[in-house]
Amino acid sequence: MPFVEQPLQGAGIRIAIDRGGTFTDCLGIIPGKPDVLVKLLSNDPTNYVDAPTEGIRRILEQALNVSIPRGGKIDTSNIESIKMGTTVATNALLERNSTKCALVVTKGFRDLLRIGDQTRPKLFDLNIRRPETLFDDVLEIDERVTLHDSTEDKSTLRDPNRDSYNLERGVGGEAIRVLRPIG
Numbered sequence: 364m365p366f367v368e369q370p371l372q373g374a375g376i377r378i379a380i381d382r383g384g385t386f387t388d389c390l391g392i393i394p395g396k397p398d399v400l401v402k403l404l405s406n407d408p409t410n411y412v413d414a415p416t417e418g419i420r421r422i423l424e425q426a427l428n429v430s431i432p433r434g435g436k437i438d439t440s441n442i443e444s445i446k447m448g449t450t451v452a453t454n455a456l457l458e459r460n461s462t463k464c465a466l467v468v469t470k471g472f473r474d475l476l477r478i479g480d481q482t483r484p485k486l487f488d489l490n491i492r493r494p495e496t497l498f499d500d501v502l503e504i505d506e507r508v509t510l511h512d513s514t515e516d517k518s519t520l521r522d523p524n525r526d527s528y529n530l531e532r533g534v535g536g537e538a539i540r541v542l543r544p545i546g
Contacts, residue, residue: 375443376426380415382449389418393426415447446535459494466498470505506545511538 377392383405391399401421403414411417411433420431423441431437455461468475476496483491511530529541 376422376441377443378419378422378445380418380445380447382415382447382451384451384454387414387418389415389422391422391426396426399425419445444536456497459497461497464498465500465502466496467502467504469507470503473501473503504545505543507542509540509542511540 374394376394379390379392381388385405387403387405389401389403391401393399399422401418403411403418405414407414416437417433419442420433420437423429423437424431427441466476477493510533511528529544531539531541533539
């Protein structure tokens with residue numbers, strides 16, 4: 364299905380979630396009403412299974428003035444968008460602890476994290492010690508994508524050949540140009 368640009372509707376509830384290691388913050392932006400902010404423990408199994416889902420449930424209860432039972436199915440028809448960020452993966456990297464995992468990258472970028480940006484605290488040190496990688500294996504995927512219209516040269520935006528490109532919609536609504544599909 365080709366990418367079709369659609370204007371934002373603006374009538375639904377927009378939800379933003381920040382899931383951290385200790386707390387999960389959820390913000391509900393409701394047209395015509397005050398914003399709703401919900402702060403939850405990220406892990407609280409005696410009260411809920413998943414903090415982001417619980418935050419969405421609580422925002423919808425306040426926004427729609429209804430009671431939604433915990434653990435029940437949530438009607439998302441009034442939600443325009445949900446955007447979520449997390450520091451959990453960042454914390455695992457900073458603290459150097461994670462479960463067994465693999466790194467999945469575009470073909471040709473296998474050594475990207477090992478190479479890094481070549482910064483060294485001691486420029487002339489001949490005995491550089493690098494921390495061990497957090498991943499056990501690397502899987503290279505033969506594909507290429509780019510953001511469409513991602514340029515600082517505004518004269519190239521809205522390319523007249525746009526319809527000839529293989530465009531998909533990204534999770535955030537952005538246009539992604541598929542240069543080489545996963546094969």
